[in-house]
Amino acid sequence: MNPRLEQFAEILDEATSRRRAVPRLTGTAELDVPAAYEVQRALIERRLARGESLIGVKMGFTSRAKMVQMGIDDVIWGRLTDAMLIESKVDTAGLIHPRIEPEIAFLLDRPVRTPADAVAAVGGIAVGYEVLDSRYEGFSFALEDVIADNASAAGFGLGPWHAPRDVRNVGLLLEIDGRPVASGSSAAILGDPVRSLVAAARLAAAAGIELRPGWVVLAGAATAAVPLPAGAHVRVRAAGLGQVEVTT
Numbered sequence: 001m002n003p004r005l006e007q008f009a010e011i012l013d014e015a016t017s018r019r020r021a022v023p024r025l026t027g028t029a030e031l032d033v034p035a036a037y038e039v040q041r042a043l044i045e046r047r048l049a050r051g052e053s054l055i056g057v058k059m060g061f062t063s064r065a066k067m068v069q070m071g072i073d074d075v076i077w078g079r080l081t082d083a084m085l086i087e088s089k090v091d092t093a094g095l096i097h098p099r100i101e102p103e104i105a106f107l108l109d110r111p112v113r114t115p116a117d118a119v120a121a122v123g124g125i126a127v128g129y130e131v132l133d134s135r136y137e138g139f140s141f142a143l144e145d146v147i148a149d150n151a152s153a154a155g156f157g158l159g160p161w162h163a164p165r166d167v168r169n170v171g172l173l174l175e176i177d178g179r180p181v182a183s184g185s186s187a188a189i190l191g192d193p194v195r196s197l198v199a200a201a202r203l204a205a206a207a208g209i210e211l212r213p214g215w216v217v218l219a220g221a222a223t224a225a226v227p228l229p230a231g232a233h234v235r236v237r238a239a240g241l242g243q244v245e246v247t248t
């Protein structure tokens, strides 16, 4: 691998472990989208070398509003490892400037090698949340930066799994300390979270990666991400899918 890209992965890895934001890579370097995904791969390889396992993928920029904001016309993806799975508590002191957003999650029970495999591979659907923590100063980045930074992934949590169902218009509510702070519909996720799942299969296939049984696909946010304070109790509710809670 190009040593410069490996060096970018090291910078982002250390920003994570030292909880110190870094300037965006594109401020001083040329980085295109394929090279940014190479950095992401190298960043995750470092985690795998420390004993973490891949357990899924996350989709990003899945709402029209975020695509327009970034000036892009396709979604991005990042990798999820077992160390990112949050059971019930997340320590915000271990993060730089965390934000949280509600998600719809798919559980795969069959391998997905092509987009055509995706829908039939869904074994479960759950409400979830994602904790984002851009490793860049001031959450300031270009598309290539955020791809390299594993799409800002920091952690995620999942509610109870349900049998596959229509999730085109599921109402989602994010509460912090009992107060509603964001609400939306799963329709904000590409019009139907299943489209995001199919996109995950497309992008993974293009990268030569098979989505495996047991993996989770986070389809993307249905609302804007909100700052995640310390000492908070967060609840995400989804109509028909129950809820998931986390404390910080």
Ligand code: 0L1
Pocket (backbone or CB within 6 Å): 059, 060, 061, 062, 066, 132, 133, 134, 139, 146, 151, 152, 221, 225
């Ligand atoms: O939409 C996403 O999850 C992708 C990247 C989020 C960018 C950020 O706000 O950190």
